[in-house]
Amino acid sequence: MVINAMEQIMKDLLDEYKGRLQLNCTCSTCLDDILALSLNKTTPRYVTNIEKAMYIKAEFIDKQEMTSLLVKLAECAKIVSDHPMCDNYQ
Amino acid sequence: MVINAMEQIMKDLLDEYKGRLQLNCTCSTCLDDILALSLNKTTPRYVTNIEKAMYIKAEFIDKQEMTSLLVKLAECAKIVSDHPMCDNYQ
Numbered sequence: 269m270v271i272n273a274m275e276q277i278m279k280d281l282l283d284e285y286k287g288r289l290q291l292n293c294t295c296s297t298c299l300d301d302i303l304a305l306s307l308n309k310t311t312p313r314y315v316t317n318i319e320k321a322m323y324i325k326a327e328f329i330d331k332q333e334m335t336s337l338l339v340k341l342a343e344c345a346k347i348v349s350d351h352p353m354c355d356n357y358q
Numbered sequence: 359m360v361i362n363a364m365e366q367i368m369k370d371l372l373d374e375y376k377g378r379l380q381l382n383c384t385c386s387t388c389l390d391d392i393l394a395l396s397l398n399k400t401t402p403r404y405v406t407n408i409e410k411a412m413y414i415k416a417e418f419i420d421k422q423e424m425t426s427l428l429v430k431l432a433e434c435a436k437i438v439s440d441h442p443m444c445d446n447y448q
Binding site: 269270272275297300301303304305307308310311312313314315316 | 391397401402403
């Protein structure tokens with residue numbers, strides 16, 4: 269089993285900030301699109317079990333690291349908001 | 359749901375070539391370590407459903423793309439084989 273620890277970190281960050289990202293649509297399709305796009309722009313941190321993912325998460329307690337993730341998330345939120353691909357906008 | 363399409367591609371490649379990578383140990387811990395290390399060196403390709411992962415897989419039918427993945431896999435296999443962290447070697 270391998271897990272990219274960044275998946276949960278980015279998901280938690282999106283959950284926390286989705287109310288402040290000025291999203292045109294907050295359906296699950298758009299949120300998944302934002303998440304996938306953000307993860308494609310983020311260096312992966314694969315670990316072989318869930319306990320090891322905690323060590324990666326601990327690194328991102330550092331404010332500067334977390335801010336750089338949030339910047340990526342905001343950029344991707346803008347891209348998806350400008351071009352939503354979900355059923356609500358087709 | 360988001361999936362890194364590279365996970366399955368790299369896993370399939372490891373399954374196919376593990377007999378030819380001169381591994382000192384082929385236990386599941388060592389194979390996972392090789393997989394995690396290779397994925398950390400590979401640009402992620404996140405998609406939002408399993409059908410879309412097929413399109414990414416199709417790109418890697420291209421021989422040059424697949425060879426560059428295999429080179430990464432072989433490098434990581436050497437690192438793990440030189441320093442196995444599994445119970446068999448502790």
